[in-house]
Amino acid sequence: QQQDTLSANRAKINQLDKEIVHLLGERMEAARAIGIYKQAHHMEVLQSNRFNEVLQKAIEAGKAEGLSEEFIRSLYEAIHKESIRQQEALKKQ
Numbered sequence: 001q002q003q004d005t006l007s008a009n010r011a012k013i014n015q016l017d018k019e020i021v022h023l024l025g026e027r028m029e030a031a032r033a034i035g036i037y038k039q040a041h042h043m044e045v046l047q048s049n050r051f052n053e054v055l056q057k058a059i060e061a062g063k064a065e066g067l068s069e070e071f072i073r074s075l076y077e078a079i080h081k082e083s084i085r086q087q088e089a090l091k092k093q
């Protein structure tokens, strides 16, 4: 019985992790499209004000889910870093 609950929750985590990674892929696709726009309009890759807005929205949404601000900050620092890396990589093509 308890084993069933453990495997059911692990299966749920496996499925949710797939969805998280898929969503991150979609987010990066949007970031690359923005990167192309930035190149065409001679804009800087790093947009600190916009990133602050993104972060604040995520912190608020995280609070509603019981997630700590520290967790959201480190998660979004990693996401932002990858987003910047993807936009910079477009320039090198």
Ligand SMILES: O=C(O)C(=O)C[C@]1(C(=O)O)C=C[C@@H](O)C=C1
Binding pocket: 031, 034, 035, 045, 046, 047, 048, 050, 051, 054, 079, 080, 083, 084
């Ligand atoms: O909004 C933009 O300009 C983006 O490129 C998106 C994004 C993000 O991933 O949230 C990435 C880089 C910028 O520094 C700010 C935000």
